[in-house]
Amino acid sequence: MSGGVEWGLHCCVVLSGAGAPVPAAKLAELHDVSQSYLAKQLQLLSRAGLVRSSLGQAGGYVLTRSASEITVLDVIEAIDGAQPAFRCTEVRQRGPLATPAERCDTPCPIARVMAAADRAWRESLRGITIADLVADVSRTTPAEQLDRARAWLRA
Amino acid sequence: MSGGVEWGLHCCVVLSGAGAPVPAAKLAELHDVSQSYLAKQLQLLSRAGLVRSSLGQAGGYVLTRSASEITVLDVIEAIDGAQPAFRCTEVRQRGPLATPAERCDTPCPIARVMAAADRAWRESLRGITIADLVADVSRTTPAEQLDRARAWLRA
DNA sequence: GACTCTCGGACAAAAGTTATCCGAATTGAG
DNA sequence: CTCAATTCGGATAACTTTTGTCCGAGAGTC
Numbered sequence: 001m002s003g004g005v006e007w008g009l010h011c012c013v014v015l016s017g018a019g020a021p022v023p024a025a026k027l028a029e030l031h032d033v034s035q036s037y038l039a040k041q042l043q044l045l046s047r048a049g050l051v052r053s054s055l056g057q058a059g060g061y062v063l064t065r066s067a068s069e070i071t072v073l074d075v076i077e078a079i080d081g082a083q084p085a086f087r088c089t090e091v092r093q094r095g096p097l098a099t100p101a102e103r104c105d106t107p108c109p110i111a112r113v114m115a116a117a118d119r120a121w122r123e124s125l126r127g128i129t130i131a132d133l134v135a136d137v138s139r140t141t142p143a144e145q146l147d148r149a150r151a152w153l154r155a
Numbered sequence: 156m157s158g159g160v161e162w163g164l165h166c167c168v169v170l171s172g173a174g175a176p177v178p179a180a181k182l183a184e185l186h187d188v189s190q191s192y193l194a195k196q197l198q199l200l201s202r203a204g205l206v207r208s209s210l211g212q213a214g215g216y217v218l219t220r221s222a223s224e225i226t227v228l229d230v231i232e233a234i235d236g237a238q239p240a241f242r243c244t245e246v247r248q249r250g251p252l253a254t255p256a257e258r259c260d261t262p263c264p265i266a267r268v269m270a271a272a273d274r275a276w277r278e279s280l281r282g283i284t285i286a287d288l289v290a291d292v293s294r295t296t297p298a299e300q301l302d303r304a305r306a307w308l309r310a
Numbered sequence: 311g312a313c314t315c316t317c318g319g320a321c322a323a324a325a326g327t328t329a330t331c332c333g334a335a336t337t338g339a340g
Numbered sequence: 341c342t343c344a345a346t347t348c349g350g351a352t353a354a355c356t357t358t359t360g361t362c363c364g365a366g367a368g369t370c
Contacts, residue, residue: 001240002327009265010246023346032249037329043348056337057345072268085156085240091165094187097304099296109291110164113227117279124272136264141254149252157358178315192360198317211368214315 002080004041007033009075011042012130013137015051016067017146018153021060026153041079048078068131073122075130086114156235159196162188163234164227166197167285168292170206171222172301173308176215181308196234203233223286228277230285241269 011027024042028035042061045051050070051061063070088111092099107115138146166182179197183190197216200206205225206216218225243266247254262270293301 003244004328005241006244006246006265025346030250030252031246032251032253033246034329036331039347040329040349046348053347054337055335055345055347057339059337059346061347072265086160089158089161091161091186091188095185096187097185097300097307098187099300106295109288109295110161110227112291113280113283113288117276120279121272121276124275125268128268133264133268136267140261140264145252145254152252159359180315189360191362194316195318195360201317208316209368210315210317210366212314212370214368216316 001076004037004044005076005079007031007038008041008045008079009072009130009133011038011045011061012050012063012067012070012075013133014149014153015061015063016130016134017150020154021054021058021062022153023060027061030152044079045075048074050074050078063130066131067134068129070130071126072128072130072133073125076125084115084118086111086118088114156231159192159199160231160234162186162193163196163200163230164285164288166193166200166216167205167218167222167225167230168288169304169308170216170218171285171289172305175309176209176213176217177308178215181215185307199234200230203229205229205233218285221286222289223284225285226281227283227285227288228280231280239270239273241266241273243269 010031014027014030015022024039025035027042028038031038042051042053046053046061049064052064053059053061088108090104090108092108093101093104165186169182169185170177179194180190182197183193186193197206197208201208201216204219207219208214208216243263245259245263247263248256248259
């Protein structure tokens with residue numbers, strides 16, 4: 001899985017706490033990552049409709065919906081794509097004993113098992129929203145630190 | 156996920172049906188894949204203790220246990236390694252508002268969510284054995300074709 | 311003793327990931 | 341209206357992982 005997913009999730013958490021648009025450069029500085037590369041991840045989030053960018057002097061990124069309506073899976077699929085980790089190369093249709101393609105109407109058992117596992121993985125991630133992450137963060141970190149973060153974002 | 160996983164699973168299915176050791180070259184020809192590269196995957200399976208190689212003229216690979224005692228996850232972890240797809244880079248310990256390392260005794264919420272999804276994925280794959288795959292294959296393919304496969308392996 | 315086979319590492323090519331930079335377009339403030 | 345700040349998108353390069361090949365050493369069988 002792409003490392004950009006982690007950045008994207010952190011950005012969404014931060015964005016849900018900020019009341020105003022946050023420039024990409026600020027998000028990069030906050031997380032101490034390359035701002036050029038983070039920009040690319042944010043563009044992916046924007047293309048997926050999870051965030052919106054406003055141009056101009058006071059521009060930046062904002063979530064398009066409530067944090068409780070954005071799942072972790074949404075972010076992952078926006079950045080990494082929705083394609084499953086396993087892709088069947090139809091080994092059974094190759095080699096000296098290849099079964100003809102017209103017989104392969106159903107996916108091979110291996111692909112089926114992998115697809116089921118992939119569904120379980122996605123289902124687990126679909127059940128968690130950005131709001132859940134935020135709740136977890138604000139529960140485990142002291143309020144004073146959260147205030148400092150908000151102040152830093154405004155500055 | 157590495158493409159070699161698919162080959163490894165197919166090989167285990169074939170091996171469970173063959174009564175005698177099958178050389179790596181034969182497995183490669185059967186699946187029409189590079190024999191040098193497949194050899195590497197088989198070595199990984201061997202190192203993990205799933206298959207055993209016998210040397211000499213009638214040598215080849217054999218499963219070390221019953222197909223019902225080898226899970227799909229066993230094969231995946233043997234070839235791809237047991238490391239989870241997501242690895243937390245501890246973003247919270249970086250940047251101007253970094254939380255000190257001594258405060259990070261518990262994993263960050265994002266890592267926790269990812270780990271839970273990873274467990275769900277692995278649990279799903281741990282529940283399926285090579286024997287299940289074999290049963291599925293022998294149920295969906297005509298007996299005549301299975302006999303041809305067995306005959307080809309012996310030759 | 312000759313043959314067959316596996317083992318393991320070294321090595322090369324291809325693909326994907328990570329990262330950088332620059333110009334164009336857009337918006338808000340003076 | 342003009343200027344400064346900002347995002348957007350593409351082109352590009354460095355790096356890492358994956359994929360694939362090759363060959364010699366060692367071990368077993370006939």
